[in-house]
Amino acid sequence: MKNLSNDKISIQIADHGAELVSIYANGTEYLWQADPQFWGRHSPVLFPIVGRVWNNTYRHKGQTYSLGQHGFARDMDFQLTYEEENAAIYTLESNEETMKVYPFPFVLEIGYRLKGNRIEVMWSVQNTGDKDLHFQIGAHPAFYYRDLNPETNERGFLDFGKKIKTLEYISPAEKGCVLPQRHTLTLHEGLMELRRDTFACDTYMFDNSQLKKITLLDKKQQPYISLEFNSPLVAVWSPSATYPNVPFVCIEPWYGRCDTVGYEGEFKDREWMQHLAPGKSFEASYSIILEDIE
Secondary structure (H helix, E strand, O other): OEEEEOOOOEEEEOOEOOOEEEEEEOOEEOEOOOOOOOOOOOOOEEEOOOOOOHHHEEEEOOEEEEOOOOEOHHHOEOEEEEEEOOEEEEEEEOOHHHHHHOOOOEEEEEEEEEEOOEEEEEEEEEEOOOOOEEEOEEEOOEEEOOOOOOOOOEEEEEEOOOOOOEEEEEOEEEOOEEOOOOEEEEOEOOEEEEEOOOOOOOEEEEOOOOOOEEEEEOOOOOEEEEEEEOOOEEEEEOHHHOOOOOOEEEEEEEEOOOOEOOOOOEHHHOOOOEEEOOOOEEEEEEEEEEOOOO
């Protein structure tokens, strides 16, 4: 377990999955602490897919492979390959185990850096093979609701920006995959109220770069966590349809998403795939900002 801290924030990172497992400031834990009663993870990194492939299988150059939801990186041990006072980088390299389910040589680096009240999360994917690399990558951090009373319906708000009046989204329809139908979310002054039944649809997936920042507010509309990102998709999820009293919500920047229901095409032709030529790298990052500390 690696600890990083500055004069405002303390975080912890696990070797397993290179997963952020604590964000602590002002005597408060912001990151969900993985109670398996609801969801046994904190902030997994999703790679080499985001969501599900149809029937948990995909096709590449005449071969069929099995790959579970969100891929395998979150369940593998990374190596700490760089560290300084306020930063750390973890590395996972393809191996015999990964090649059985994902036949692409790669190096995946996940980094964390503290800057004031901001946590920068950095990703690098490198194609170490001699053929094109096809992949997706995404974040899945879970944050506590502030002052939750499970006996009431109110949870808080998501602030998408006061100028945003509507958003288009899609949601899982069958076996964790989506249908083409799009839905409209109507906002009041850019706010989405979070209630016990908000996530009856399971997940809101906002695509086409509609958003670059989301702020989590308490029930009095006071901000305490923001995420800033450049990803083309971002999802919000809480398992409240199954567990009405669940005490967290996830805000998830994604470079990719699940299959469309019934998809049987090639892996490289899936929607929202990222592609790397041999020897090339993909770099991306997002920031978690603690809005309620100076």
